[in-house]
Amino acid sequence: MTTTSPISRARSSYADLSRDELARLVPELLLIGQLIDRAGMPWVISAFGAEAMTQVAIEEWAGASPHYTRRMQQALGYSPAVDGEGDVVTIFKGLQLDIGAPPQFMDFRYRVDDPQHGEFWLDHCGALLDVEPMGPDYVKAMCHDIEDPTFDATAVATNPRAQVRPIHRPPRVPADRSPHCAWTVIIDSAHPPVSPLPPYYVIEATRAVGVVLDDIDTCDEGASDYAGALLDDFDFAAYSHSALVRMADEVALQMHLLNLSYVAAVQARADTPEGATEICRKQLVALAWTASERIRAALEIPRDLDGALRVLSLHPLLNPVAYVGGQVDRGARTVRVAHGDAHHDGSWVSLVGPGRTTALASALHAVDPTIALDVSGTEDDWTLTVSGGDQPAEPPPEASVMTFTRGSTFEFESRRSLPIFPV
Numbered sequence: 310m311t312t313t314s315p316i317s318r319a320r321s322s323y324a325d326l327s328r329d330e331l332a333r334l335v336p337e338l339l340l341i342g343q344l345i346d347r348a349g350m351p352w353v354i355s356a357f358g359a360e361a362m363t364q365v366a367i368e369e370w371a372g373a374s375p376h377y378t379r380r381m382q383q384a385l386g387y388s389p390a391v392d393g394e395g396d397v398v399t400i401f402k403g404l405q406l407d408i409g410a411p412p413q414f415m416d417f418r419y420r421v422d423d424p425q426h427g428e429f430w431l432d433h434c435g436a437l438l439d440v441e442p443m444g445p446d447y448v449k450a451m452c453h454d455i456e457d458p459t460f461d462a463t464a465v466a467t468n469p470r471a472q473v474r475p476i477h478r479p480p481r482v483p484a485d486r487s488p489h490c491a492w493t494v495i496i497d498s499a500h501p502p503v504s505p506l507p508p509y510y511v512i513e514a515t516r517a518v519g520v521v522l523d524d525i526d527t528c529d530e531g532a533s534d535y536a537g538a539l540l541d542d543f544d545f546a547a548y549s550h551s552a553l554v555r556m557a558d559e560v561a562l563q564m565h566l567l568n569l570s571y572v573a574a575v576q577a578r579a580d581t582p583e584g585a586t587e588i589c590r591k592q593l594v595a596l597a598w599t600a601s602e603r604i605r606a607a608l609e610i611p612r613d614l615d616g617a618l619r620v621l622s623l624h625p626l627l628n629p630v631a632y633v634g635g636q637v638d639r640g641a642r643t644v645r646v647a648h649g650d651a652h653h654d655g656s657w658v659s660l661v662g663p664g665r666t667t668a669l670a671s672a673l674h675a676v677d678p679t680i681a682l683d684v685s686g687t688e689d690d691w692t693l694t695v696s697g698g699d700q701p702a703e704p705p706p707e708a709s710v711m712t713f714t715r716g717s718t719f720e721f722e723s724r725r726s727l728p729i730f731p732v
Contacts, residue, residue, distance in 0.1 A: 320523050322622050322630050322637070323557040328531070330608055331553035332545040334623070336721055337607045338560040341600045341625060342408025343415065345564060347439065347714040348599070349571055349592035356588055357578050363450045365574040370409060370459040372508030372570030375466035376518050377563040378403045382467070384525070384555050386534030395467035396424035397494050398539045398730055403467065404429070405543040406535075406556070408563045409459075411435075412543060414719050418488070421539060421730035428476070430491035437479055437489050439714045445480045452479045452490065461503045464494070469502035471495070511573050516650040517565050520632045522558045526551035538728035547726070558629035565625070565632060565656045568592075572655060590660050591707045593626070593668045598708040599717050600624055601675035610676070614697055615639055617676035624672055626657050633658050642696065644669075648689035662691045669693055671705045678702045 323331060346366065353362045382388040382395075387402050389395035401419045404410045410417055416433035431437075440447050460473035476491040512518060527533045531549030545553065572589055579585035601620050608623075610616040621627065621644065622637035634649035635658070651658045661668050663684050673680045673695065681698035684691055711717050 320631060321554050321558050322628055323554045326554075326608075326623075328550040328553065329546070331550065331557060332548070333607050333721075334604070335545050335553055335556050335560060336412050337603050338557060338564075338625065339406070339408050339411040340414050340716055340719065341596070341603060342560060342564045342567065343411045343436070344599055344711070344714060344716045345408070345567055345571070345592070345596055347711060347716060348595035349588075351710045352588045352591045353575065356584070359447070359450070361578060363454050365571065365578070366451075366455045367458050368506070368508040368574040369567060369570040370455070371462035371506040372512040372573065373563070373566040374407065374409060374459065374463040375505060375509055376512055377559070377566050378407065378463055378466035380518075380562070381406045381556075381559055384522070384559050385552070386536045389467060393467075393469055397421055397427035397471075397496060398424060400464055400467045400471060400494060401427065401429065401539055402535055403463070405540075406560075407463070408560065408567065409463070413721055413724075414716060419539065419541065419729055425496040427494045427730075428491060429494065430476075430488040432488050434489040435715050435719060439716070441479070441481075442713075448480045458506065460492070462506055462509070465503045465505055468496050469504070470497060470500040471503075472497075472500055508570055508573065512566060512570055515566070515569055515654045517562060517569060517632060517654055517656065520562060520629065520650065522555060522562075522629060522631055523551075525549070525555050539730050540726045541729050542724045542726045544726035558631070561625045561628040562632060565651065565654075569654055569656055586660070590665075590668065593657050593660055594671045594705050594707040595710050597624070597626060597668045597672040598675045598704060599711045600626075601672045602717070605676050612677050614642070614677055614680055614695060617673045617680055618642065618644075618695065620676050621669075621672055626661075626668065626672060632656075642694060644693040644695075646691055646693075652689060659688075662686070662688045666693075667705060667707075670702065671708065674702045674704070675708075 350362050353365050414435040417429050419429050421427040440451050464471035472495050474493050478490040525533045529549035529551040532547050533549050533552050575588050576585040604623050605620050610619055618639045627633050627635040633651040635646045637644050666684050678701035679698045681696045683694045686692050
């Protein structure tokens with residue numbers, strides 16, 4: 310890597326990573342997206358109660374997932390031939406590239422009987438293992454109250470007559486039951502069509518939904534689409550550099566869409582705009598720390614000032630560049646962010662700027678706690694300047710909510726990928 314910002318030479322900040330680095334980073338980004346809820350829901354419970362948390366989660370995923378599901382279908386060439394008439398294979402491919410189902414941490418296994426009938430089950434559900442210690446009420450809220458509407462809300466992006474129904478699910482009886490849950494997916498013309506839930510239309514109005522990202526170069530070495538057979542495990546290493554860059558940008562955009570849906574749900578319940586902003590700020594500070602830790606570890610980036618800036622250039626807070634518009638100059642040790650689509654939508658970047666540095670400090674100090682930072686400019690056009698400091702900073706108190714999730718320390722393993730359908 311040179312000390313020149315990748316943003317100055319390429320539209321995507323991920324373009325200067327090697328193919329191998331990207332193959333390691335994309336599943337990390339998927340897992341980071343799953344952790345948005347771990348970072349955000351404790352503050353929702355504290356402010357509004359457990360029942361409100363359940364409703365926020367439903368609105369959050371129902372608002373975002375249909376939009377980003379369609380985006381990934383189009384990006385990787387497995388969209389239905391006719392809009393709204395996708396099959397079970399299309400639905401399962403989407404789950405493999407969904408921040409709601411990060412590989413291995415949410416270890417989905419699949420069986421396809423024919424294009425209209427299939428099953429999936431989870432040999433390992435990191436989300437369940439996080440929630441089980443909180444008691445059966447929280448387990449039921451996640452595995453029943455939240456999943457019933459949101460599985461169908463995600464499937465509506467592929468086929469509104471798809472129904473996702475449980476074979477069995479937690480609370481687990483016996484306590485060590487495996488697989489953790491199992492579901493059928495059936496598409497039938499006799500099923501009443503599912504309509505999007507109201508949050509879908511809130512997110513549809515954001516600029517994030519229509520962000521244009523660089524096309525995949527089909528001449529690049531490696532796979533450029535997922536148009537063939539469904540694989541039991543998505544093989545990131547088989548994909549081209551160009552395809553992996555697009556995936557990384559799409560996954561980062563999934564996070565923004567999910568966050569925008571979270572923001573809308575919180576704003577609808579908060580007594581004041583300032584109260585909603587504070588809840589969303591805490592979520593970002595907590596996520597910023599863990600995202601930096603995982604990105605740094607995955608790419609073996611040094612724990613120094615330059616390493617911290619490199620991590621920040623890859624961080625979901627500032628990506629995809631086509632949406633956020635930030636410019637990281639590692640040589641000058643600066644980050645410049647001007648008003649753009651992300652500001653307009655009220656996404657994460659709108660929570661940072663002059664006088665609002667806790668999330669930026671969290672992302673940087675997770676790599677190098679001695680960094681000193683200064684932010685100058687206006688809310689809509691600011692520059693972050695970093696320098697070496699003396700006294701190491703303590704982790705922000707908001708980051709403590711991430712210590713209970715196994716996603717903070719989860720390690721991916723190498724797997725061989727085999728076709729499921731058609732074989």
